[in-house]
Amino acid sequence: xxxxxxxxxxxxxxxxxxxxxxxxxxxxxxxxxxxxxxxxxxxxxxxxxxxxxxxxxxxxxxx
Numbered sequence: 001x002x003x004x005x006x007x008x009x010x011x012x013x014x015x016x017x018x019x020x021x022x023x024x025x026x027x028x029x030x031x032x033x034x035x036x037x038x039x040x041x042x043x044x045x046x047x048x049x050x051x052x053x054x055x056x057x058x059x060x061x062x063x
Contacts, residue, residue, distance in 0.1 A: 027063075036062065 021028060036059045043058045 031063065 039059050039062060040057070047055055047058075
């Protein structure tokens with residue numbers, strides 16, 4: 001049977017990376033010592049500036 005919309009309950013839970021990754025996690029230590037600022041320039045030629053959907057920060061993918 002179909003459910004009516006008024007019978008459904010919608011829930012939304014907001015979490016951040018800070019809440020999900022423990023303070024003593026190895027990735028936090030790596031992030032302290034590696035400067036990822038060189039990545040956008042290295043991958044700039046692979047992104048179109050005027051075509052398609054906006055991209056995510058390439059550093060996001062590598063982290």
